Amino acid sequence: MRTVIPVENNDALAAVRGFLKQLLEAEVVNALLVPMETPAGTVTPALVADPDLLDAAVPLAPVMGLNTARVVGHVSVREPRGRIGAILRPCELRALVELVKLQQANLEDLVTIGVDCLGTYDVPVYAAMRADGGVDMTAHLSTAQGGELAPQEGYVFRDACQMCEKPHVEEADIVLELFGADLATGIPVSLSDEVAGKLSPPLSPPLGGKEGGGQRAEVVEKVVAARTRVRDARFADIRGQLEREGVEGVFAACVRCHNCMTVCPLCYCKTCLFKSPVFDHEPIQYMNWARRKGAYRLPADTMLFHLTRLNHMVLSCIGCGMCTSDCPAELPVGLVFRAIGQSVQEVFDYVPGRSVEESLPLVTFREDEWMEVGEE
Amino acid sequence: MAEASFEPKIVAFLCNWCTYTGADLAGTSRIQYPPNVRIIRLMCSGSVDPTYVLKPLLDGADGVLIGGCHPGDCHYQSGNYKARRRIIALKEILKNAGYDEDRVWLRWISASEGGRFAETVTQMTKAMKEKGPNPMRRKWAV
Numbered sequence: 001m002r003t004v005i006p007v008e009n010n011d012a013l014a015a016v017r018g019f020l021k022q023l024l025e026a027e028v029v030n031a032l033l034v035p036m037e038t039p040a041g042t043v044t045p046a047l048v049a050d051p052d053l054l055d056a057a058v059p060l061a062p063v064m065g066l067n068t069a070r071v072v073g074h075v076s077v078r079e080p081r082g083r084i085g086a087i088l089r090p091c092e093l094r095a096l097v098e099l100v101k102l103q104q105a106n107l108e109d110l111v112t113i114g115v116d117c118l119g120t121y122d123v124p125v126y127a128a129m130r131a132d133g134g135v136d137m138t139a140h141l142s143t144a145q146g147g148e149l150a151p152q153e154g155y156v157f158r159d160a161c162q163m164c165e166k167p168h169v170e171e172a173d174i175v176l177e178l179f180g181a182d183l184a185t186g187i188p189v190s191l192s193d194e195v196a197g198k199l200s201p202p203l204s205p206p207l208g209g210k211e212g213g214g215q216r217a218e219v220v221e222k223v224v225a226a227r228t229r230v231r232d233a234r235f236a237d238i239r240g241q242l243e244r245e246g247v248e249g250v251f252a253a254c255v256r257c258h259n260c261m262t263v264c265p266l267c268y269c270k271t272c273l274f275k276s277p278v279f280d281h282e283p284i285q286y287m288n289w290a291r292r293k294g295a296y297r298l299p300a301d302t303m304l305f306h307l308t309r310l311n312h313m314v315l316s317c318i319g320c321g322m323c324t325s326d327c328p329a330e331l332p333v334g335l336v337f338r339a340i341g342q343s344v345q346e347v348f349d350y351v352p353g354r355s356v357e358e359s360l361p362l363v364t365f366r367e368d369e370w371m372e373v374g375e376e
Numbered sequence: 377m378a379e380a381s382f383e384p385k386i387v388a389f390l391c392n393w394c395t396y397t398g399a400d401l402a403g404t405s406r407i408q409y410p411p412n413v414r415i416i417r418l419m420c421s422g423s424v425d426p427t428y429v430l431k432p433l434l435d436g437a438d439g440v441l442i443g444g445c446h447p448g449d450c451h452y453q454s455g456n457y458k459a460r461r462r463i464i465a466l467k468e469i470l471k472n473a474g475y476d477e478d479r480v481w482l483r484w485i486s487a488s489e490g491g492r493f494a495e496t497v498t499q500m501t502k503a504m505k506e507k508g509p510n511p512m513r514r515k516w517a518v
Contacts, residue, residue: 239472246474248518273427293436295516303518304427304434310469311426311462340472347468348461362465365457367447373460374444374484 001193001206002177004186012141012183016059016176019189020087024051026198029085029111033072034059041130042123045071047084059087062119062140063126064158067265067320069095073105085111089120090169091160094318094353095265101360102316104268111195114172116179117164119149119157122325129155144178147219149226160321160334163231168220170354179223180215188216235339238332242339248303250336253329256299260323260333261309266316274305310340315361317341318353384438384504386413386497389428391421393451394486395443401490409494410501413441420444421482422455426466429480433470436513438504439479441496446484456484478503479510 007015023029034057036046043061045068048054069092075084088096093114099105118140121129129135129152136152143149149167151157161167169175174195177188188207196203241250258274261267273279279301289296314337321334345351348361390396396417402409418424421444429440442463444456460482467477481500485493512518 242472242474244474248515249474252517273425289435293514293516297517301431301434304430307430307434307469307473308425308427310473311430311466314469315465340469343472344465344468347464362458362461365454365461367457370460370464371447373464374447374456374482376483 001196002188002190003196003203003206004188005176006186006204007184010138010184012187013058013060013137015187017054017057019187020057020059020085021051021054022199023085023111023113023195024048024054026200028083028195028198030082031084032057033068033075033084033086035061035068035087037061043126047075059115060137060141061126062121062135063123064089064120064161064320064322064325065123066263067095067322068092069099069105070265072096072110073099073265073268076106076110077104079106079108081109083109083111085113085174087113087115088172089115089117090166091117091164091318091320091353092265093169093172094166095320097353097356098266098316098318098360099268100356102266102268107356111174112172113174113176114169115176116144116169117161117167118143118178119151119161119164119167121151121155122158125155138184141178141183145180145182145215145219147179147223147226149223158321159324159332160319163227163234163335163338164319164321165224165227165231166319167223167227168216177216180217180219231338234335235342238335238339242336247306247336251303251306251331251333254302254306254331255329256302256305257328258305259326259328263322263326264313265320265322266318267309267313273308274301306336310337313337314341314344315348315350316352382505382509384412384501384509385436386439386441386500386504387432387437388413388415388441388443388497389418389421389424390415390441390443391445391451391455392417392419394445394449395421395483395493397487398443398485398489398493401487402494403490405490407490407494409497412501412504413497420450420452420455421459422450422452422457422462424459424462426462426469429463429466433475433479433510434512434518436510438507438510439481439500441500442480442482443485443493443496444482446486449486476507476510479507 005015005019031047031049036056037058043063072086175190317337319338324334350361450456463482470477
């Protein structure tokens, strides 16, 4: 059913907290994975079992320090564990779908609570905003109704958010439908009748199609169109640069810190090839390479790292852009992955994050495909 | 090295059951083919990680050949089907990343096709000669 969580005193945050408390108190879930404000004032996901602690929950805070799907995997992958609710942005929901397919997360007894995303800030930007008088949440949330998404004056959204054409929740067990809604008065929510029936006090009766500011489809369409324009322009720029300079030009300033790999929600291998001794070459080997090419970049195998990661991850890249956010050299890692990903995903007719039913392209095959390949 | 005397270096990853045995047959049958290929035997084309292909290319090899069993003939049932998808993805990535994907060849060559193996190496050597040296030979900052 679709209904509205009423908002009082223009306090949408309190309304969402109240709804989350209801989920815990009615034992729809045994614990909630939700962004929390730490005593130090920063935001981090936490698995919350005590409803009283949800007073510190900040499920609408526009900051993204990690893709939460990564930790959803940690808390869900094996049973027994109890029933968990996870508050996730659209890019986190998409990452979760890929992690399930990579067998790194488990949807059994997991209630996904998707929240439309109005754009997020990098952690240092968010900290600067807090130091400078705070984030104007009323203004931020007011952009949902008309879809005029914009960062607070003087600040910028994360690079990935600026070109995100999927900021709306497409599928989740419970959806907080921010787009198109007047969040000063109520938050439209979609959930199953079963879950709704357990809540106390009961939610308002179901809404008709467009009640409660339900212009969601139109607003989403408008946001998607605007973001797609930005995305396509960015893609054209980076494709041109890749064509002219290659990966070694675009990633020339890479320091091989592996942050992009560490923060990628999908790069899950416990024993990554690039953290293994495989590339600890013998000293004489470096000398040979230096003689052969005249000089040899160190640390060695830097572009090999990026090209290998592209091969391993690009088909599943859901575009959260954490790699860009956490790159100390400010390289456009996420943009490269998204632009190349678009081409490669098209070859396999694969949309990462769309459905757990669709096999990962590199673990499946059809006998009668690409029959001409290899026969030349 | 003068351009005229350029001899390409080709690294070949051949599956144990078909293409490597086909190469062996080319040898025992005394079929002539260019000495430009350096063969590495693997158990299956499905065990070729993209890294194996990328490393020689970035270090300046002029071409990489992956040889496996014809579709339907894989000793492990499906390794070559998986290799096919992986190499298609790899070439698409190379193309988009600003590299020449035509330096990577995937060919199905059976254990009985010694002639086809020799012919493939001959063709590839010729094609890589026409392309000229891999620019990565001189690029140290990769």
